[in-house]
Amino acid sequence: MDSPLCDPAMLTRTYQDFRVVNAVVSGWWRIYRRSIRPALSTTTDMTLLDIGSGGGDVSRSLARWAARDGLRLSVTGIDPDARAHVFATSQPKIVGLSFRRALSSDLVAEGERFDFVVSNHVLHHLSVAELKGLLVDSEALAGRRVLHADLERSKVAYLGFGAATWPFFRHSYIRPDGLTSIQRSYTVQELRAAVPAGWTVSPGKPSRLVLSWDAPGA
Numbered sequence: 665m666d667s668p669l670c671d672p673a674m675l676t677r678t679y680q681d682f683r684v685v686n687a688v689v690s691g692w693w694r695i696y697r698r699s700i701r702p703a704l705s706t707t708t709d710m711t712l713l714d715i716g717s718g719g720g721d722v723s724r725s726l727a728r729w730a731a732r733d734g735l736r737l738s739v740t741g742i743d744p745d746a747r748a749h750v751f752a753t754s755q756p757k758i759v760g761l762s763f764r765r766a767l768s769s770d771l772v773a774e775g776e777r778f779d780f781v782v783s784n785h786v787l788h789h790l791s792v793a794e795l796k797g798l799l800v801d802s803e804a805l806a807g808r809r810v811l812h813a814d815l816e817r818s819k820v821a822y823l824g825f826g827a828a829t830w831p832f833f834r835h836s837y838i839r840p841d842g843l844t845s846i847q848r849s850y851t852v853q854e855l856r857a858a859v860p861a862g863w864t865v866s867p868g869k870p871s872r873l874v875l876s877w878d879a880p881g882a
């Protein structure tokens with residue numbers, strides 16, 4: 665789906681299918697409940713940036729959960745990919761949710777700040793230099809906490825995802841791209857070795873990890 669030559673109808677189906685895949689495997693409800701919701705308030709506005717928001721379903725879920733809990737949270741999803749931006753902005757509007765076509769470095773250059781900075785399935789896409797850049801950007805953008813969630817590479821994840829998706833997602837890139845993504849992703853130990861001091865890598869289930877950072881004094 666990263667290729668500019670990929671089939672537009674398959675790509676749209678892939679963004680739609682991510683809603684299902686992320687809901688089942690990505691664990692954002694647990695991350696929201698444990699690491700975001702306790703800091704939110706019914707009276708004080710808080711902000712959250714979703715870097716590499718793609719089709720936007722994680723941004724949408726976070727905005728919806730906070731609204732349902734009566735908590736004041738503005739969510740901004742950013743992605744430089746024009747196709748992702750078109751899909752994300754074509755979905756029904758949610759109050760407090762917006763999307764921009766931008767890189768994290770663009771927002772740093774603009775002096776933007778957010779209480780929370782998050783991402784889903786972005787780390788494994790990046791080169792070593794890009795990962796370092798993302799973490800520098802994240803520290804500059806986050807006033808409170810950064811949470812980057814991703815797959816953890818393992819044989820079990822590869823075989824399990826392959827088997828579970830085999831009968832489904834025939835008309836999207838979910839299955840082939842998912843298998844490639846698992847192969848490209850980090851193990852917990854590899855990511856710990858790749859990130860600077862101050863960052864914490866926590867294992868999750870099924871075959872997940874979360875890379876987190878808390879702003880000093882937050």
Ligand SMILES: C[S@@+](CC[C@H](N)C(=O)[O-])C[C@H]1O[C@@H](n2cnc3c(N)ncnc32)[C@H](O)[C@@H]1O
Pocket residue numbers: 682686715716717718719720721722742743744745748766767768769783784785786789798
């Ligand atoms: C696999 S997609 C993840 C989409 C979405 N988060 C999801 O879970 O469905 C990774 C996205 O990260 C975006 N990306 C990578 N580096 C970025 C950066 N520094 N700032 C903003 N977006 C970035 C890419 O354009 C790509 O669309």
